[in-house]
Amino acid sequence: MVRIVERLVPDELWELFQRVVPETPSRPQGGGRRRHGDREVLAAIVFVVTSGCGWQQLPSASFGPSGATAHRRFSEWSKAKVWAKLHLLLLDEPGAQGEPDWSRCAIDSVHMRALKEVLTGPNPGDRGKCGSKIHLITKRSILPVSVGISGANLRDSQAVLPFTKGIPPIRSRCGCRRREPGEAHAAKGCDYAHLRRWLRDGGIAHRVARKGVESSQRLGRHRWTVERTMAWLVGCRLLHRRYERRAEHFLAFTCIACTPICWRRLTK
Numbered sequence: 001m002v003r004i005v006e007r008l009v010p011d012e013l014w015e016l017f018q019r020v021v022p023e024t025p026s027r028p029q030g031g032g033r034r035r036h037g038d039r040e041v042l043a044a045i046v047f048v049v050t051s052g053c054g055w056q057q058l059p060s061a062s063f064g065p066s067g068a069t070a071h072r073r074f075s076e077w078s079k080a081k082v083w084a085k086l087h088l089l090l091l092d093e094p095g096a097q098g099e100p101d102w103s104r105c106a107i108d109s110v111h112m113r114a115l116k117e118v119l120t121g122p123n124p125g126d127r128g129k130c131g132s133k134i135h136l137i138t139k140r141s142i143l144p145v146s147v148g149i150s151g152a153n154l155r156d157s158q159a160v161l162p163f164t165k166g167i168p169p170i171r172s173r174c175g176c177r178r179r180e181p182g183e184a185h186a187a188k189g190c191d192y193a194h195l196r197r198w199l200r201d202g203g204i205a206h207r208v209a210r211k212g213v214e215s216s217q218r219l220g221r222h223r224w225t226v227e228r229t230m231a232w233l234v235g236c237r238l239l240h241r242r243y244e245r246r247a248e249h250f251l252a253f254t255c256i257a258c259t260p261i262c263w264r265r266l267t268k
Contacts, residue, residue: 004062008043013263016093017042020085021077036065036073044070049256052237078248083255090262091145092171102139104207105181106226107160107190109135110234111152114242119250121151132242134233134254135159137167138226139181144258145170149251156189161198183207185222233257 009017021038044063048055048070055067065073077083114120114132123131131152138144146167150159164184169177183205191211199206207222233239236257244250 004047005040005043008046009039010263013259014039014042016089017086020082020089022080022082036069038073040064041070041073045074046256046259049238049253050236050260052240074252075249078252083252083259087147087255087258087262088168088170090259091143091168102178102181104140104183104185104222105137105145106223107135107137107156107163107184107186108223108226108230109133109156109159110230112234112240112242114152115245117245118247119149119151120242121153123152126152132250134230134239135163136226136229136233137163138229140225142225142229143262144229147251147254147258149247149254156187157192157195160186160190160195164199164204180204187223229261232261 017038024035024038040063044058044065047053047063048058048067055071058067058070060066063070111123111125111131111133113123113126114130116130120130120132122128133150133152133154135146135148135150135156136144137146146163148159148163148166167179167181169179172178180202181204184199185207186209188209188211191208196206196208233254236253238244238253239257242250244253
């Protein structure tokens with residue numbers, strides 16, 4: 001049990017997680033069962049996201065907490081916005097060392113099938129079946145800095161503004177926190193005059209493939225970062241198909257899946 005917990009949650013990552021996890025609630029009346037450690041529960045949650053197994057199929061003999069305990073703790077931490085805080089903390093650590101590279105960013109999205117719940121819609125690429133879409137913005141160093149979900153029928157052009165504004169203020173080596181990239185790369189689905197104007201007014205140089213003028217493959221030398229990150233995210237089986245009905249929980253799953261990517265870049 002110790003080996004798998006340390007493999008999924010290394011010591012350095014556990015130290016960062018302790019800075020954002022809320023304190024353990026006390027029992028004024030005393031008694032009750034011994035509370036499972038947060039590190040073991042975190043490892044169990046990461047295992048569920050990466051393997052795609054259900055909460056009831058979690059091998060408690062390998063982690064300690066049961067599936068019900070892990071899901072309850074996951075709901076508590078999601079309500080406290082622990083995953084968003086951990087994601088920002090993982091971005092601040094390389095930001096203090098001069099990363100991520102703010103010279104350019106790449107914007108992309110990926111579809112998946114989903115149940116008919118919140119933030120779902122007919123997928124035009126899947127014969128109108130219900131689905132969701134994950135939107136992602138990555139820096140030049142492959143770090144995912146902004147992530148969100150929407151219905152599958154939402155156009156990429158409609159998601160550029162809110163998700164670009166949703167980039168958190170990331171710590172830099174000197175000066176104040178920064179959230180605007182120097183250049184934005186996107187596919188032909190974002191080729192609209194108002195988007196180009198909005199990026200230009202915000203001091204962001206745009207590099208969007210023009211419809212009927214140039215091939216979108218020319219941007220592959222810059223957009224491969226977000227495409228690789230998307231492939232890593234889809235590799236987490238829990239994100240391969242959305243079974244989670246609550247949109248905030250599915251967004252939390254996406255943030256948890258981004259944690260190994262940020263950690264891999266931090267320890268590189």
